[in-house]
Amino acid sequence: MISTDRMSPAELAALLHFHAEAGVEWLLEDDPVDRFAEFEQAKAARGPAPFAATQAAQRAQSFERNDVPQAPAARENGNRTAAKAPAPTAATPQVAIPHEQAIAEARFAAESARSLSELKSAMEAFSGCNLKNSARNMVFADGNAAAGIMVIGPVPNGDDDRDGIPFSGKQGQMLERMLAAIGLDRTSALLTNVIPWRPPGNRPPSVRETDICRPFIERQIALAEPRHLLVLGNFACRFFFGGNDTIHHMRGEWRDVTFGGTTIPAIATLHPQDLMSAPGSKRLAWQDLLAFRARIRG
Numbered sequence: 001m002i003s004t005d006r007m008s009p010a011e012l013a014a015l016l017h018f019h020a021e022a023g024v025e026w027l028l029e030d031d032p033v034d035r036f037a038e039f040e041q042a043k044a045a046r047g048p049a050p051f052a053a054t055q056a057a058q059r060a061q062s063f064e065r066n067d068v069p070q071a072p073a074a075r076e077n078g079n080r081t082a083a084k085a086p087a088p089t090a091a092t093p094q095v096a097i098p099h100e101q102a103i104a105e106a107r108f109a110a111e112s113a114r115s116l117s118e119l120k121s122a123m124e125a126f127s128g129c130n131l132k133n134s135a136r137n138m139v140f141a142d143g144n145a146a147a148g149i150m151v152i153g154p155v156p157n158g159d160d161d162r163d164g165i166p167f168s169g170k171q172g173q174m175l176e177r178m179l180a181a182i183g184l185d186r187t188s189a190l191l192t193n194v195i196p197w198r199p200p201g202n203r204p205p206s207v208r209e210t211d212i213c214r215p216f217i218e219r220q221i222a223l224a225e226p227r228h229l230l231v232l233g234n235f236a237c238r239f240f241f242g243g244n245d246t247i248h249h250m251r252g253e254w255r256d257v258t259f260g261g262t263t264i265p266a267i268a269t270l271h272p273q274d275l276m277s278a279p280g281s282k283r284l285a286w287q288d289l290l291a292f293r294a295r296i297r298g
Helices: 009-021 035-046 051-064 072-080 100-112 116-125 158-163 169-180 207-224 233-241 272-277 279-297
Strands: 141-143 149-153 190-193 228-232 255-259 262-269
Touching (some): 100 116, 116 207, 158 169, 169 272, 190 207
Parallel strands (some): 149 228, 228 262
Antiparallel strands (some): 255 262
């Protein structure tokens, strides 16, 4: 067991960062709680539950929590608990689910910004998204906002979160090679992500988290006023174009997207991580990049 009493502030900060990167979102309670004893007492008080009633209770709980996955221990307890189980007590940690008010606050903060610097400040002050609580840094943008070209990925990775800059580390190096192949670099495009905060453990953002972040990326695009968009990867492609197709089905085709009353042509291609995982896909990405170069030069 790790004792924090003898740890320096730097060691404690490093430990907290380690747990955040591992996906830990809740700390232990101040006093130990015997969950096994609580479970046995609740089981004895309620008795066995009919199978159908238990399944109905689980479906209702899943709907109320927006299908947030439960831990294995929670699923096991749910299978043995009666349908009339009492509501969780205050001692049981609960995941904070973003709600419509947070989405409205994000929209208000985004629309109030009149420049990219104001938008960045508004996002740094915004506290309505759970992702901000576990991220080291907000990853806003990098590059030239006046270039007329935006390159948009899905979410920050661990390197981005550490540096506070989109497309850092090996993925950033791969993207720089992709851009250099068509005569571009970080000074001739604005690089950003759909989601500005890294999800814990690199998990996909939830629907609610995505809805909360949507006003920020849409406002960023409206303020930057790009003439062309290069969209990277499955998540970003589905975010802008809709549908559930994979990047392999939606890549290489120009589509129009509208932000702030302005229509912008956009094309999707594979994310740098896709090319690092499957180098054989570089041929497809090269075709997309050539199409992008031809359009921006036309």
